[in-house]
Amino acid sequence: MNPVLKLLIEGEQLTTAQMAQVAGLSEAEVMRHLEQLKKEKIFLGWRPVLDLSREAAAAAAVRAVIEVKITPERGGGFNRLAERIGRFDEVESCYLMSGSYDLLIFVNGASLQKVAAFVSEKLSTLEGVLSTSTHFMLRSYKEGGFLLDVPVEENGRLKVVP
Amino acid sequence: MDPKQFIARHVVDLPKSGIRDFFEIVAKMKDVISLGIGEPDFDTPWHIREAAIYALEKGKTHYTSNLGLIELRRAIAKYVEQTFAIGYRPDDEILVTVGVSEALDLAFRALINPGEKVMFHQPCYVSYHPSVTLVHGVGVPVPTYAKDNFALTAEALAAAWQPGCKLLVLNLPCNPTGGTCNRAQLEAIAKFCVEKDLLVLSDEIYSELTFEGQHVSIASLPGMRDRTIFLHGFSKAFAMTGWRIGYACGPAVLIEAMMKVHQYSMMCASIISQEGALEALLRGEDGMKAMRDQYHRRRDFIVRRLNEIGLTCHMPRGSFYAFPSVVKTGRTEKEFAVGLVEQERVAVVPGTAFGANGAGFVRACFATSYEQLIEATDRIDRYVQGLRR
Numbered sequence: 066m067n068p069v070l071k072l073l074i075e076g077e078q079l080t081t082a083q084m085a086q087v088a089g090l091s092e093a094e095v096m097r098h099l100e101q102l103k104k105e106k107i108f109l110g111w112r113p114v115l116d117l118s119r120e121a122a123a124a125a126a127v128r129a130v131i132e133v134k135i136t137p138e139r140g141g142g143f144n145r146l147a148e149r150i151g152r153f154d155e156v157e158s159c160y161l162m163s164g165s166y167d168l169l170i171f172v173n174g175a176s177l178q179k180v181a182a183f184v185s186e187k188l189s190t191l192e193g194v195l196s197t198s199t200h201f202m203l204r205s206y207k208e209g210g211f212l213l214d215v216p217v218e219e220n221g222r223l224k225v226v227p
Numbered sequence: 228m229d230p231k232q233f234i235a236r237h238v239v240d241l242p243k244s245g246i247r248d249f250f251e252i253v254a255k256m257k258d259v260i261s262l263g264i265g266e267p268d269f270d271t272p273w274h275i276r277e278a279a280i281y282a283l284e285k286g287k288t289h290y291t292s293n294l295g296l297i298e299l300r301r302a303i304a305k306y307v308e309q310t311f312a313i314g315y316r317p318d319d320e321i322l323v324t325v326g327v328s329e330a331l332d333l334a335f336r337a338l339i340n341p342g343e344k345v346m347f348h349q350p351c352y353v354s355y356h357p358s359v360t361l362v363h364g365v366g367v368p369v370p371t372y373a374k375d376n377f378a379l380t381a382e383a384l385a386a387a388w389q390p391g392c393k394l395l396v397l398n399l400p401c402n403p404t405g406g407t408c409n410r411a412q413l414e415a416i417a418k419f420c421v422e423k424d425l426l427v428l429s430d431e432i433y434s435e436l437t438f439e440g441q442h443v444s445i446a447s448l449p450g451m452r453d454r455t456i457f458l459h460g461f462s463k464a465f466a467m468t469g470w471r472i473g474y475a476c477g478p479a480v481l482i483e484a485m486m487k488v489h490q491y492s493m494m495c496a497s498i499i500s501q502e503g504a505l506e507a508l509l510r511g512e513d514g515m516k517a518m519r520d521q522y523h524r525r526r527d528f529i530v531r532r533l534n535e536i537g538l539t540c541h542m543p544r545g546s547f548y549a550f551p552s553v554v555k556t557g558r559t560e561k562e563f564a565v566g567l568v569e570q571e572r573v574a575v576v577p578g579t580a581f582g583a584n585g586a587g588f589v590r591a592c593f594a595t596s597y598e599q600l601i602e603a604t605d606r607i608d609r610y611v612q613g614l615r616r
Contacts, residue, residue, distance in 0.1 A: 149280075152273040154514070175513075187274065192284055 069098035073108065076210060114209035117173075127180050128157075128173045128202040131188070132166040134195040143167060146193050155183045166198070177201070241360060244353050246580045249564060253574045260603045262591040263574040265402060267466040267547070269594075271503070272514040275465065278506035279499050287498055293490040294482075295323025295474070296501045302508040303474055307459070311434075311444040313452060315476040322482050322489060323496050323504075327432050327460045327473040330485070331396075332358055334428050334456055334475065337484040339364040344389060346425070347396035348379040349582035350403055350550075355396055356582075367392060370584045373552065376541045377406025381415035388423060395425045397445060400433040403581045403590035404550045405543020410443045417448045427455040432473070435464035435515060437545040438523045446476075453478050456485075463547075464515050465507040472500040522547050525593040525600055532604040533591070536611050547594040550578070554587045556614045564589055570613070571606040 068088040072079060077087070081099070085092040102108035115122045135146050143161055147168055151159040157171040174180040180201075189197050205213055231239075246263075253259055270276075294300060300317035308314050315321050324330040331354070339345065341363035347355045349368040356366040369387040371377045379397070397416075400407040408416065420427055427445055434442040446455035460473025475485060489495075507515075526543065533540040533551045540551035553563040560577040568574050578585025593600060 149277065152277070154273065187277070190281070 067098055067102065069095055070102060070107065073102075112209075114211055116205070116208060116211075116213050118205060118213070125173045125175065127175065127177050128171065129180050129184075130200050130202070131170045131172060131184065132162075132198040132200075133168040133170060133188070134197075135167050136193045136195060137167075138193070146191065149191070150188065153183065153187060155180065155187075237360060237363065241357055244580070246353065246576055249561075249577060249580070250574075252565065253568055256568065256572060259568060259572045259574050260595075260599050260606070261574040262593070262595065262603055263576045264594070265548070265592055266468040267463065267518065267594045268596060269466040269518055271466050271470070272507075272511060274510060274514075275467070275503050275506045279503040282499060282502035287502060289498065291323075291495045291498050291501060293486055293495055294319075294321065295496060296498070296505065299323060299501050299505045299508075300474075302505055303476070306508050307457070307476060311431075311442075311457070312447045313444060313457065313476070315457075316479070319479040320476055320482055322475045322486055323501060324460075324473050324475060324489065325493055325496050326462065326471040327430055327458045328354060329471075329489070329493065330456075330458045330460075330473050330475040331355070331428065331430065332361075333485040333488050334458075334481075335359060335362045335364065335394075336488045337481070338394060338426065342391070343394075344392040345394045345396060346384065346387065346392050348383075348398070348401070350377075350401075350578060350585035350588070351396075351581055352398055352402045352430075353580060355398075365391070368582060368584075371401075371404065371406060373539075373541055373588075375406070376544070377401060377404035377550065378408045378412050379406075379416060380412065381419045384416065384419050392423065392425060394428055395420060396428045396430065398430040398432075400437060400442075400543070400545025402433065402546055403548050403576070403578070403585070405546040405548045406541075407437065407442070407544045409440065410448075413443055413445050414448060417445055417451050420454060421450065425454075427451070428458060429455055430458045432458070432460055432463050433546040434459070436519055436522055436547060438519075438526060439542075439544050442545070456481055461504050461507055464519075465504075465511050466518060467500075467503065467507065470497075470500040470503055472496055472504045522594065525595075525597065528597070529591065529593045529600055529604060533607070536604070536608045538607070538611065547592055549591045549593060550588050551591065552588050556611060558614065560585070560587055560589050566614075567607065567610050571610045573603045573606045573610075 069084060072084050081095045082092050085095045099108060117126050135143060137143050138145060147159055147161060150156060155172050155174055157173050159168060159170045162169050172180055184197055184199055188194060300321045303321050304315050304317045335358055339362045344365045344367050345359045346367045346369055348371050359366040367387055367389060369383050371379050429445050431444055446452050446457045456475055456477035458475050461467040529549050530540050530542055533549060537555060538551040538553060540549055543549060553560055556563060560579055564575050564577045575589040575591045578588030578590060
């Protein structure tokens with residue numbers, strides 16, 4: 066397995082320089098691996114994990130998940146419509162689901178109005194969209210693997226043990 | 228029989244665009260980083276593209292009013308009022324055109340009698356002079372200078388003026404220099420236009436891409452609204468070059484005259500493009516600002532790097548062009564550009580493509596990704612250091 070991909074999957078938060086040290090490669094080699102993974106569309110890019118409930122990060126503070134029922138098409142199934150929906154900037158992620166609806170999409174926007182306008186003017190007016198059910202997120206407890214609002218506690222681990 | 232004999236004389240005499248020879252050289256090369264293209268690197272924001280697809284799905288495939296969709300004209304009126312503080316009536320003072328290029332052509336065709344003179348500042352966009360020639364008018368270039376950051380001055384206008392001048396074309400911020408005028412400079416130009424009884428065609432296609440200070444339109448100055456045809460479009464600010472959609476605003480009699488030509492030549496702008504433009508005005512502001520912020524950062528980067536490299540470059544206040552001087556390298560702009568693309572595979576446009584007084588300059592478009600800009604400026608650095616040896 067690509068040693069850089071292994072580090073990425075393990076979710077270690079390393080800079081490329083640190084990855085190089087851990088994997089015993091030069092930084093240039095790490096960069097080459099990343100480029101290769103990008104070319105293969107396995108590694109898609111970096112995103113910061115932010116606590117959007119903090120005022121300083123409020124530019125995209127309103128988030129919603131939307132359950133969408135759509136009509137599958139002959140030949141393409143759900144793909145064409147899913148792609149069309151996924152291309153909107155407001156859409157953060159878009160998944161095909163099993164169960165009582167078809168697509169689950171994660172949306173964010175600067176205000177409640179903007180998200181609501183996206184749903185009523187863009188999403189629900191699409192040919193093939195049968196219904197939408199929008200759930201606004203109220204509070205986040207864990208974000209991208211990070212627990213929020215948990216006080217940092219000393220774990221009592223000794224500095225030196227025999 | 229030589230088919231060439233059928234071509235009209237003034238078309239035969241029309242000079243070939245100065246860029247063309249150069250781009251034929253570039254087109255044959257591989258791995259060229261091009262800073263030579265005058266268009267945004269961004270694709271049109273998806274919501275605009277999607278609105279056009281939606282319009283097609285809904286069967287919007289017919290002719291529109293010659294003036295353009297009334298909803299679009301209303302949105303344009305609102306946008307121009309809010310952004311430029313000039314009021315135009317959607318019913319008879321706004322004409323939707325196939326890009327600003329068509330609007331300019333319509334204005335020249337509607338206003339110029341053979342032999343009448345049109346002033347324009349130079350270096351300038353490549354089509355102004357030929358468009359004037361095509362209506363049998365006479366072009367009168369007015370130089371702008373690096374020492375003024377390529378702003379047009381009333382002094383230069385006065386020096387270039389001749390009897391028979393009827394129109395003044397302004398393009399602020401300017402392609403290729405990025406120069407623009409502040410309010411005081413515009414007031415001096417406006418005063419000159421009133422004195423000499425000139426009508427202004429103001430091509431403000433780059434106005435949203437103004438990075439320092441507020442863009443001022445000459446049409447918003449006292450007394451200038453009725454003396455100005457305001458031209459604008461969607462290509463640069465909303466990354467919609469291929470949609471070919473723009474508009475002209477002005478006094479009803481002038482718009483009516485332009486519309487006469489438009490209805491016989493074009494009928495109307497493409498309805499799909501009009502639908503996309505409407506979406507851009509209704510919901511495109513955030514996306515447009517995000518793109519502007521990107522251009523702003525790239526501008527700061529490329530201008531700093533060019534100056535570090537030793538190519539003196541003024542800070543363009545608007546547009547997405549840097550216009551550095553190559554005089555210090557001891558090469559002409561053409562030698563510099565040809566050498567740069569041959570040795571380092573970076574394409575810039577020789578300044579003389581934009582008029583004789585572009586001599587000694589090249590145009591570098593920074594509407595390209597950061598990675599490409601970093602690589603391109605590193606290559607330019609290596610090339611310039613090589614010339615010094």
